[in-house]
Amino acid sequence: MTTNEMYETGEPGTAERQDDDAWLTACAAPGQHWFGLSGTFQTLETLFTITRWGALAWTAQAVMDRAATHETWGLMAFAVTSVLAVCAGWTAGTLADRGARAVATGLRQQLTGALLPTAGRISETGPAEAAWAMVDLADDVADFHAQAAPLRRSAPLSMFAVLAVTAAVHWPAAIVLVLTTALLPLNMRLAGLFAQHGADRQSAATRHLNAVVLDSFRGMRTLRELGAVGRRGQTLTTAAERLNKATMSVLRRAFLSGAIMDVVITFSIAVNATYIGLSLLGYVQVPYAPRLDLFTGLLVLLVCPMYFAPVRARASAFHQRERAMIAAGAVRDIVKDTPAAVTQAARPRLTEPVGVSLTAVRFRHGGADYDTINADVDFAPGTWTAITGASGSGKSTLLSLIAGLRRPSAGAVRWQTSSVRQAPVLGGSAWVGQQTVLLDATLPDNIRLGRPEATKQQIRRAVDAAGLNAVIEGLPEGLNTRLGEGGWGVSTGEARRIAIARAFLRGARLWLLDEPPAHLGAGSGPEVGEALRRATEGCTVIIVTHSFPLAAAADTVLAIDDGLLHDARLVNAR
Incomplete structure (x- = not known):
């Protein structure tokens, strides 16, 4: 109604x-x-x-x-x-x-x-x-x-x-x-x-x-x-x-x-x-x-x-x-639909790269008469996987299932290391999306959103990993510069690197990236890609992208079509 x-x-x-x-x-x-x-x-x-x-x-x-x-x-x-x-x-x-x-x-x-x-x-x-x-x-x-x-x-x-x-x-x-x-x-x-x-x-x-x-x-x-x-x-x-x-x-x-x-x-x-x-x-x-x-x-x-x-x-x-x-x-x-027992979003403590397994996973939006996702796939620990596909094909929905933001209609999603196999834990992965939410606060305050108790040294390491040093040098008060609401004072590419620093600070070994180079200029895209490579060293990365350079640099490229995942390189070889 x-x-x-x-x-x-x-x-x-x-x-x-x-x-x-x-x-x-x-x-x-x-x-x-x-x-x-x-x-x-x-x-x-x-x-x-x-x-x-x-x-x-x-x-x-x-x-x-x-x-x-x-x-x-x-x-x-x-x-x-x-x-x-x-x-x-x-x-x-x-x-x-x-x-x-x-x-x-x-x-x-x-x-x-x-x-x-x-x-x-x-x-x-x-x-x-x-x-x-x-x-x-x-x-x-x-x-x-x-x-x-x-x-x-x-x-x-x-x-x-x-x-x-x-x-x-x-x-x-x-x-x-x-x-x-x-x-x-x-x-x-x-x-x-x-x-x-x-x-x-x-x-x-x-x-x-x-x-x-x-x-x-x-x-x-x-x-x-x-x-x-x-x-x-x-x-x-x-x-x-x-x-x-x-x-x-x-x-x-x-x-x-x-x-x-x-x-x-x-x-x-x-x-x-x-x-x-x-x-x-x-x-x-x-x-x-x-x-x-x-x-x-x-x-x-x-x-x-x-x-x-x-x-x-x-x-x-x-x-x-x-x-x-x-x-x-x-x-x-x-x-009314909230479960009585709420699972708290635990900060990840896994010290190894996290592999992801989707077993007979189906997802259908309420009221729909078809599955948005129909997937059986494994993402190996410590690898980069790029997922490509047309807009509306289910790429972001797939990431939300891996992150635990949605439950599959059927099947199971599991995170696994050499010693642990578990369902996704909210907050256990690092997420960088197409839009970066910046508060009317200082740069360190924006970076430590996901880890409020972070020390100055930890914030500095996150800044280095995200390649923000050059950005900070150009700000009026350096690291202590206060950003305006919505990110006033920094460009879209710089805001995206702040999001990378924020994700790095969480210490997650599984990164989920939803079109991180989207809406960036020709100069900012490669810089963000390099920042991602530095920040995710030794981590498992699953990235949804239309960027050919990012997809070409990935260990595995999957294409999604009508919710089904295919090896894009094998499809192109045919």
Whole structure:
């Protein structure tokens, strides 16, 4: 389903929504301990607040009766319980925040395992959706649980405490509260159903805007060259207006449902206030009801709003739940295929060149009706093998299978030395691709990405192996030069040599190279080839290339055609 289709339909199926609901509930597990403690302190806050209002009502009665001693004790009790209520509320909020951080951290760890190629899985999630999930959606789920989970413990206890105190001092007021309570669950359910569709549309609009913004920035150079910046700006404006309309729709619905609840709550409080006022004036007297004095009437009026405070909070959490449900569905779609046990990317410790064996390996992309790869081949340790073939023939897919980034649909891929035979280990090979990612950091920081603890001497050896000395001499601050984001300050060939230095620093004895001379000028190509030869001395190298000089210098040249590997030299000899 496309983003626009999601925006138009917006409403998930019942079964899918139930799964999302169960998954959303399970997400609270990392913070459950903190949420339970937070709920306990919320209940204590209610008890202290009831006592505080009781002390205030007692003080007011003492002033009316001109009992100075009772006034003093009442004021002291009011001050102490006020401090205790504030401390309990602050502690409850702090514990809820800690639980929210635990939930968000747990979700981000799951997302990291799903978005990064771990345990043989490579994510198909787009960068816009990945960033949205990691930054916003994890917090949406965590914020909901921080609000709702403590309330599940504290709300019933707090409401019961208020109702019990009200019934103890004057039971007719408690009856009004009970009758009003019966209307609230229906209102909350209607409010949730009313807000669900709007939340779905807002989520789809947010995702669409994220994708448009990211694509616009990534393709800005192309848009300028095509003169399409203005049209793209209009697309961005339209997406922003769509999100604005969806957001305002959600706010209107939330405001309307909140207004309905306020009417119900205000009506209940008004009935009690009117009854107490008329009773104190002597106009109303309920048979068998206890006598109403200033202390009793004032206490009932002060604690009645407290009875509805948990209900208001639950209503707010109910609206937040719709947002969290959308977030849970999106996050769950990303992480659902991630294996429970994630294989960590171990740094290679093999001291010998690594041979590679592909035995009856087949690979088929999801939904395809044909195999992309169909291979039985061995790559001898310590040799260079060049793989050639037309674009789209499966060369990069073959490298990803050897690296362990993908699992074969059938067959087995094995790394082997004289003493070890194992499945591919993520991070165990050195990878140099067509594009080199350079960060806004110094040259050494960019080189040590794959080995953060590397010493200056180790970085210097990597620089020598990659032939970067001449490049460093031309930089403004030499080795300590800070490169701009995306590699500003170095050429494409120089960036490729930085990638070679980075791979050399890892110490891998198996190198996988995906078109390293691609997009280089006539002068840079041979230099990169020489740097590769120096850096990979004594290693096993499998290189995908269209470069004739690189292929001619390899020990073995294989051609790939429709996923099948052939000895290119034998094919050419025929």
